[in-house]
Amino acid sequence: MASKLVEVLLAADVGPEELAEVISRWFRRATIVVLCRCSIEYRGRASSRAGEAVRLVLLKQDGTVAVHEASGRDPVNWQPRADVRVVVAEDSAVLRATRDSPREELTVSIRGRAWVTVAKLGDVGLQLFGGEDDIVNDIAGNPSRFIEGTTLVAREVGTPYGRVDLILRDGSGRLVIVEVKRGRADVDAAHQLRRYVEYYSRLGLEVTGVLVAPEISGQALKYLKDHGLRYVRYVARATPTAGSS
């Protein structure tokens, strides 16, 4: 009962040499959290520089290096699946996280003592419901509920200009291209739909297009009308799990 639920492999205040040692020992074998004063330099797709400040450096088991500040969900600097090397220089541990393709380099210079914690994390992911796929499935299962008189022809159809979510056929035999968005549809979504409709149209098919989403922006709606396309509001069938309101 009193057994360890979380095994913290190390938690200590360390100097540069010790920090370098800890990182070398545990990198890619466990998750390393470093609270430290550091400056950052990045060179690759773009380049950036950040002066010295107290930050949190997170080194994950897949090689991810992320440097966090006091705000934001996203790190201020990062390197996904990096190769890491640490060298000790003066009173600093300099962490170099590199990556080919694209070729880029993140350098974190950690000055003075740092607080380092090491632990093994799980990697089980999650089950997500309510993504775009779920909506596509919903429509595919009963197209006429959303667009009157239609039947399913195909789904996830590749074209040279992208993958069409759904293709239906209406009462008069005309194809209906359907683009689905899980959130508010914007002008890009409308344009995506137009791209597909235009493609099939050029093949000589009688074709029309419908954008299905719970909401739509004004510009997107105007764009659809301007190009002879339609918007259909998506409303989930029923409360799948009771409980709310």
Added chain:
Amino acid sequence: MASKLVEVLLAADVGPEELAEVISRWFRRATIVVLCRCSIEYRGRASSRAGEAVRLVLLKQDGTVAVHEASGRDPVNWQPRADVRVVVAEDSAVLRATRDSPREELTVSIRGRAWVTVAKLGDVGLQLFGGEDDIVNDIAGNPSRFIEGTTLVAREVGTPYGRVDLILRDGSGRLVIVEVKRGRADVDAAHQLRRYVEYYSRLGLEVTGVLVAPEISGQALKYLKDHGLRYVRYVARATPTAGSS
């Protein structure tokens, strides 16, 4: 010299009650790192559920709550700028991070003892070079270097279908709509350009379009040609800062 560069306010192995206390005390006042065994539930724009595993829960000073696993730059679950409440239930501390607009709720059930670390992080951000703005500036400063015989007319021009990066005028007085991409231009970028060109064209203006980017995908290039648009490769003027290579 031996003064603290990083002030770690707390680092301790704590039970549910103590953890709840620590979070209540420091939330939004400092950054809290919790290594723990937890399960997660999310309900909002979508919904998700993740079983028990060892994870890292990060609570930042702006209210951000992020739950990290062993891999990935991004958290497995999160809530930006959340309101947080912690209650103790059985042998667990249950953290509820909510948010209005959109209305959503993230629940992290932390079972048993956890390792918690508290520290104040900086929030200075960084200076980034080589973003899209830099490229737009570069072109705006000397349009004819990229597109022969052109002069600057306007930049960041709003249309009903989005904001145009640059408008130039060529030798024959025709408008040239320019869309800029900092990386490889894809078919979406080509479409974006077409949208703008079409808009001005419908207004009765003599207009053409150019996509400027360091690279372009084959399909995007084909799409441009199919619609009478052009691609111009962007090459940075000179090594802005010496030192590399």
Added chain:
DNA sequence: CATTCAATTTCGTGG
């Protein structure tokens, strides 16, 4: 490997 598209995208900016 390139290409495309979704994402609980997040994040900034402008109206």
Added chain:
DNA sequence: CCACGAAGTTGAATG
């Protein structure tokens, strides 16, 4: 507050 577009986007899926 909405709306749009960039991001060093990341990440997955597909050819």
